[in-house]
Amino acid sequence: MISNRQAKEREQRKEQILSSALSVFKKHGIEKATMDEIAKEADFGKATLYYYFSSKEEIFAEQLVRGWRMIWESIEPIVHQTNQPKNTFIDSLNTIGALVRKDQVLFEFLFTAPKALPDAAGESNQDWKKYQKKMYGVLQSLLEEAIEKKEFPEIRSDMLMRAIGGLFHGLFFLGDNKKIMSRETMEEFITVFIGNYGKS
Amino acid sequence: MISNRQAKEREQRKEQILSSALSVFKKHGIEKATMDEIAKEADFGKATLYYYFSSKEEIFAEQLVRGWRMIWESIEPIVHQTNQPKNTFIDSLNTIGALVRKDQVLFEFLFTAPKALPDAAGESNQDWKKYQKKMYGVLQSLLEEAIEKKEFPEIRSDMLMRAIGGLFHGLFFLGDNKKIMSRETMEEFITVFIGNYGKS
DNA sequence: TTAAATTTCGACTCATTGTTCGAAATAAGA
DNA sequence: TCTTATTTCGAACAATGAGTCGAAATTTAA
Structure with a gap:
């Protein structure tokens, strides 16, 4: 017992x-x-x-599931807002930003480890992908709605996802001085890069 | 002999x-x-x-110098244009984009390997950094000039560099389908994200 | 053709590291 | 307290992979 x-x-x-x-x-x-x-x-x-x-791989796999599950659970309530899709999208980014700010190392791991991990890991060691896919899925559909409503320029939404993903990653993880990216700075960037479209 | x-x-x-x-x-x-x-x-x-x-590391170090030297040599003539800094900057991005298009794997290596390579590699194994620094240096000063001339929004230029670097990286290297990013698509993105500022 | 220089590689060493085994220590329950 | 279940770990194993050595093959030059 x-x-x-x-x-x-x-x-x-x-x-x-x-x-x-x-x-x-x-x-x-x-x-x-x-x-x-x-x-x-x-x-x-x-x-x-x-x-x-049971193995080294399992340790990191477990870290991945827990991390991605957490991200998903933080995002989920937000994406179901009935709001302008663009605002919802930006809220989501800000939420993830807040998480990253709390534990930068964890997120660097979550965002970079997947490439290094052996793909052939059968079965449950890929569970984290479920959450990752869900997240990218809803974010991309928000983008599509926003494009539909002319809140974003008409670009292929998958490309736009890549671009914004890269942008986000660059802001938080690139550069020598891994300074924490403040909410203000982040919002400023969002505004400059994608926030101004369709305004005035 | x-x-x-x-x-x-x-x-x-x-x-x-x-x-x-x-x-x-x-x-x-x-x-x-x-x-x-x-x-x-x-x-x-x-x-x-x-x-x-002489070692495995030297192989990859050599690959890095050659690659970064090539990038630098392609960029150098362009950054000395006397043009609007913003246009020069965009030309540079396009030039690098064209290079990446020719040999995507090489550039994926050039952009990602540094993180994985042992830092303590004394002496010549870090030669490539010279070129990398030169490149980031000139690009960032272009950005600063452009900000000065109100061709870009007033954001800290190092942050802007990160953001654009991430954006670029995202467009070319993120996502499952490593489709080649066409010049047209890339220019469209540059326009949407940073190209429209200060216009009309 | 022949001696010297250059190039190639099979076989070996040596260190690292993931993983297992069996037994010892500790805690729980009766 | 005594028995059983849980937890811990030292020591050994096996695989991998970087780097070396000395000799063989090939090329060059005379």
């Missing part, structure tokens, strides 16, 4: 491992994040990690 | 190795690009690679 508290403690240990993995990722990138270092960081023996996760 | 033709053939073999390295990079990313696979791809024994390059 496994008590309630035991389950909770166990979950806490898992989180400790995940967070250590993240901080090792921050130092070396995903490829060079070794189990040894994660273990040391988490204050566990290496073998113990395998008691909680 | 080493004849002219010998030197040329030797250079060709180097290029063969570099190009193989690039195609292995394309398949697996830089971390998982092994010397064994590069050797097989280049039709050489692994040991032979070490006759031409």
Whole structure:
């Protein structure tokens, strides 16, 4: 039998491992994040990690699901607003921006790790993609509605998504000084780049 | 003594190795690009690679210098135009776009590899940064001039650089279908995002 | 043709690292 | 307290992959 508290403690240990993995990722990138270092960081023996996760890949996969699920759950209530699609879209961006501001490293991981992770990871290790796809899906349809209503210029919405995605990524993650991007600055950029269209 | 033709053939073999390295990079990313696979791809024994390059890192470093030098040499004549800074800036973006269009994989490497490469690589292995810095430098000062002349909105130019860099990267490299971005589409985007400011 | 220089590579070393095993330590329940 | 379940980890294993060595093959030049 496994008590309630035991389950909770166990979950806490898992989180400790995940967070250590993240901080090792921050130092070396995903490829060079070794189990040894994660273990040391988490204050566990290496073998113990395998008691909680079946493989290195699973650790990062778990990090991905949790992260993307969180993003999705933060976005979902917003995209269902009945508002101008353009405003809803901008609200969504701002929401994600706020999340990133809280934990920049996590999001750098969420946005860059996928490319580095072996694709052939069958089954459940790709669960995070569900959430990612949902998010991109709703954002892109917001864009399409907004284009329809002339709130955005008539450009292929998938291209526009890419452009805005890149823009966002550039603002937060590019450059040497990883300064935190303030809400004000971000809104200013949104206004300059896509916010002014269709006004006056 | 080493004849002219010998030197040329030797250079060709180097290029063969570099190009193989690039195609292995394309398949697996830089971390998982092994010397064994590069050797097989280049039709050489692994040991032979070490006759031409002193290490794996040097191969990729060489690829980086060559690439960034090429970018710089393509950009340099343009940035010295005496034109509106904004037009010069846009011309530069278009020039780089044209280069990317010719060899997308190479540029994906040039733009993403730096992050993955060990920083501590002393000495000459960082030569490419010279060119990269020069390029970002001139582009950013173009931006500053343009802001000065009210051709662009008054935003911190380093932020604007990041934003535009991200935008560019997003257009060319994001998304599943790595479709080639046509000149027309790209110009359309430049117009929509930054080209319209200050007009009419 | 022959000696010297250049180029190639098979076989090996050596370090790293993901993963497993079995046993020890600790906690829970009776 | 005694038994059982849970948690921990040191040590070993196996695979991988960067880099080396010495000798063989090939080319050059005389």
